[in-house]
Amino acid sequence: MTRAPGRPIRARRGGLAVLAVVLGMLVPLVQLGTASAAPPRPASIRVDAVLSAITAPDGTPASAVPSALVVAGQPFSIEVSFYDADGQPAAFSQDTTLAISTSAGSTNLPVPATGVAPGGATSATLSTTLAAPANQVSVTVSVPGLGGPRGVAPGTSTPAQRFDVLSSLRFEASAPETPFSAAVGGTDGCADATEAQPVCGIVTLPRGAVSSSVLLSTGLCDRAYARCGSSRGTVIQFLADLGGLYTPSAPAAVLVRCDKTLCGTGSIKKMGLSYSLLGNGALAAAPACPAKSTLGADQEACVDYVQSTRDNAGDTLLVLLLTRDARISVS
Structure with a gap:
């Protein structure tokens, strides 16, 4: 008579122990199901825009406004994005140095000539300057040391994105x-x-x-x-x-x-x-x-x-x- 009350208690403890094990197995499964996959590694760079903080007066005819109002010695921005071999957004796994070059000439180099693509980001904004005036400048952004067919294809601005350095x-x-x-x-x-x-x-x-x-x-x-x-x-x-x-x-x-x-x-x-x-x-x-x-x-x-x-x-x-x-x- 003194043992009977104790048997259900041991059974309940055993049941709780089993339940705890099951939950412990489910938690990792739930975490795996909700985790998002990292973006693929980039295969190419695209120049999305060349921008300046200077804007034309309000109401200026759109066709008359240059693609970017860039002045010698003053900063301008280059917006780029990264894509995999299938044209889908991609990202570098860690902060990656990007090189900036332009068509402004060997004596008119961009300063700084590099920027950073943040790890895990599918786009980046780079800032640079050109010291001397130039006409119809195009920019190219690349990854140093990762060129070639198995590397990251550089991005170059389109003809519509060319700009004059005033x-x-x-x-x-x-x-x-x-x-x-x-x-x-x-x-x-x-x-x-x-x-x-x-x-x-x-x-x-x-x-x-x-x-x-x-x-x-x-x-x-x-x-x-x-x-x-x-x-x-x-x-x-x-x-x-x-x-x-x-x-x-x-x-x-x-x-x-x-x-x-x-x-x-x-x-x-x-x-x-x-x-x-x-x-x-x-x-x-x-x-x-x-x-x-x-x-x-x-x-x-x-x-x-x-x-x-x-x-x-x-x-x-x-x-x-x-x-x-x-x-x-x-x-």
């Missing part, structure tokens, strides 16, 4: 129906051009701009993309929302001043200006205007040779008429 850039305040005038490049407000700085410009907007500011910049001259007569020149750019304030019979104007050491002293009508209304488009020669202060019906820009002149110092002053923002060079 010499200078600033913003000037503007408002609609408030006359605007500002110099671009040169010295002393472009009152004079010198052999050292032979090209500058003055942007004149008689009715101002709809945007609260106008972006003014200078860039590198070359004979192909910028269609400059000499690499000593300057590409002048202004970006703004002109909001229909200007018409062919009441246009905006850019006066381009060119030093005699660059533009000579011959006939003004033999001189020309090149322009582009596209943020990354190659410049093309501007036609002559049909009359003073007037664009032709089929013209988006023209050189007003009636108002163009040469001053007492021998500088050539060419006037470009237009109804919206542009990039301009002496051709």
Whole structure:
């Protein structure tokens, strides 16, 4: 009689012991079922975007905005992502050094020239600078020592992602129906051009701009993309929302001043200006205007040779008429 009450108690303990063993076996199974698989190892890199903290004034026509507003000596970012052999997102198992190179030339190397892909991340953002101006720059991101067919294929920016590295850039305040005038490049407000700085410009907007500011910049001259007569020149750019304030019979104007050491002293009508209304488009020669202060019906820009002149110092002053923002060079 004294043993009977104890038997059920031992049985219950045994049952609890068995239950504890079963639960101990289930826990790892549950953990295995909920754990996510690590991304596969990358086989290639893709350049997703080249970005700058600088943005064009609100309302600037989208086609006129460069892919990235990059200024010499100022940082810009490169966004990249990683993919496996099947084109699926991939990641390095640990922090991995990435190398940055550009088409800006062997004497204009990116600083820093490396960045880091965080371990386990399928994308990364790299920051670098280029010290000197350049045109139509492309970037390539690679993994040092992991090239070749069995390595990680580098990523290079697309033609649409190419960008110009500008010499200078600033913003000037503007408002609609408030006359605007500002110099671009040169010295002393472009009152004079010198052999050292032979090209500058003055942007004149008689009715101002709809945007609260106008972006003014200078860039590198070359004979192909910028269609400059000499690499000593300057590409002048202004970006703004002109909001229909200007018409062919009441246009905006850019006066381009060119030093005699660059533009000579011959006939003004033999001189020309090149322009582009596209943020990354190659410049093309501007036609002559049909009359003073007037664009032709089929013209988006023209050189007003009636108002163009040469001053007492021998500088050539060419006037470009237009109804919206542009990039301009002496051709």
